[in-house]
Amino acid sequence: DTAVSQTPKYLVTQMGNDKSIKCEQNLGHDTMYWYKQDSKKFLKIMFSYNNKELIINETVPNRFSPKSPDKAHLNLHINSLELGDSAVYFCASSQGLPGLSDTQYFGPGTRLTVL
Amino acid sequence: DQQVKQNSPSLSVQEGRISILNCDYTNSMFDYFLWYKKYPAEGPTFLISISSIKDKNEDGRFTVFLNKSAKHLSLHIVPSQPGDSAVYFCAASALSGGGADGLTFGKGTHLIIQP
Numbered sequence: 001d002t003a004v005s006q007t008p009k010y011l012v013t014q015m016g017n018d019k020s021i022k023c024e025q026n027l028g029h030d031t032m033y034w035y036k037q038d039s040k041k042f043l044k045i046m047f048s049y050n051n052k053e054l055i056i057n058e059t060v061p062n063r064f065s066p067k068s069p070d071k072a073h074l075n076l077h078i079n080s081l082e083l084g085d086s087a088v089y090f091c092a093s094s095q096g097l098p099g100l101s102d103t104q105y106f107g108p109g110t111r112l113t114v115l
Numbered sequence: 116d117q118q119v120k121q122n123s124p125s126l127s128v129q130e131g132r133i134s135i136l137n138c139d140y141t142n143s144m145f146d147y148f149l150w151y152k153k154y155p156a157e158g159p160t161f162l163i164s165i166s167s168i169k170d171k172n173e174d175g176r177f178t179v180f181l182n183k184s185a186k187h188l189s190l191h192i193v194p195s196q197p198g199d200s201a202v203y204f205c206a207a208s209a210l211s212g213g214g215a216d217g218l219t220f221g222k223g224t225h226l227i228i229q230p
Contacts, residue, residue: 004158033217042117043159043204043220054156056217090158106151106158 003027006091012113013081014020020077021110023091031055033092034066034105043090049074050097078112086114102108118142119207128219129229134192136224139207141186143206149218150179150190153202160202166210181197192226200228 004025013019025032034046048101049058063079068111078085091107120139128134138148148165151159165172165179165188178191187201192199205221 033222040205041222043206043218045217045219048217103149103161103164106160108158109155 004091004093004105006089006110008105008110009108010111010113011048012115013079015083015115017080017081018077019112020075021075021089021091021112022073022075023107024073025091025093025105025107026072027093027095027105028072029095029105030071031094031097032068032071033094034074034076035092035106037088037090037109039087047074047076055068055097081112081114082115086112090114116220119205119219119221121203121205121224123140123224124222125225125227127197127229129220130197131194133229134190134195134199134226136190136192136203136205136226138188138221139186139189140188140207142209142219143186144209146217147208147210148179148181148188149183149206149208150177151204151206151220153204153223159204195228195230197228198227202226208228 007022012102026074034041037043046060049065049068065077067075088109088111090109092104094104149164150162153159155224163174163177180218181188201221202225204223
């Protein structure tokens with residue numbers, strides 16, 4: 001009955017590989033997000049989708065491509081992984097659009113390590 | 116450019132005493148503030164929020180105070196309990212501006228409750 005789930009929880013891969021992280025929410029929310037927590041512990045928003053439409057796209061390398069097959073899923077695909085991509089990636093969801101006072105519910109995070 | 120700052124990386128408080136976590140912000144467009152709590156290996160969970168039209172919001176043992184002129188907010192936990200040991204993130208959003216940038220997080224403060 002997990003509200004926001006991510007897979008995998010840990011991902012270790014070589015530089016140059018392509019990998020995906022999956023996110024699913026069963027809360028019936030309309031908006032989903034991807035955040036990156038870097039080595040300095042900052043949680044920074046990367047993308048946000050509302051009803052499968054991209055509404056936030058921060059300055060992120062275009063090697064990162066979110067894909068939302070339906071409003072319950074927002075997957076993150078990363079091409080040509082680099083050492084600096086190593087971080088913890090959090091998925092989140094909220095009922096309304098970003099900027100509304102709706103609580104965001106976070107997944108457990110995916111720790112990506114690029115060797 | 117840190118728009119949301121939590122200057123204390125860690126804070127140690129004795130059980131039963133008051134814990135005070137501080138947060139400063141620089142963006143005057145922020146008008147909605149939240150506190151999230153995060154346990155190791157889990158995603159952040161929403162704790163309490165406050166709109167800029169208020170200067171205080173209370174929920175059980177948790178109270179958030181907002182000083183708009185100082186661009187400062189604080190989270191008070193009283194009495195502190197061992198289960199409160201976690202990392203606390205301050206987050207802010209600009210609702211009146213559409214909030215299209217989602218949430219901006221501080222780096223977090225690790226609260227340790229001593230028995």
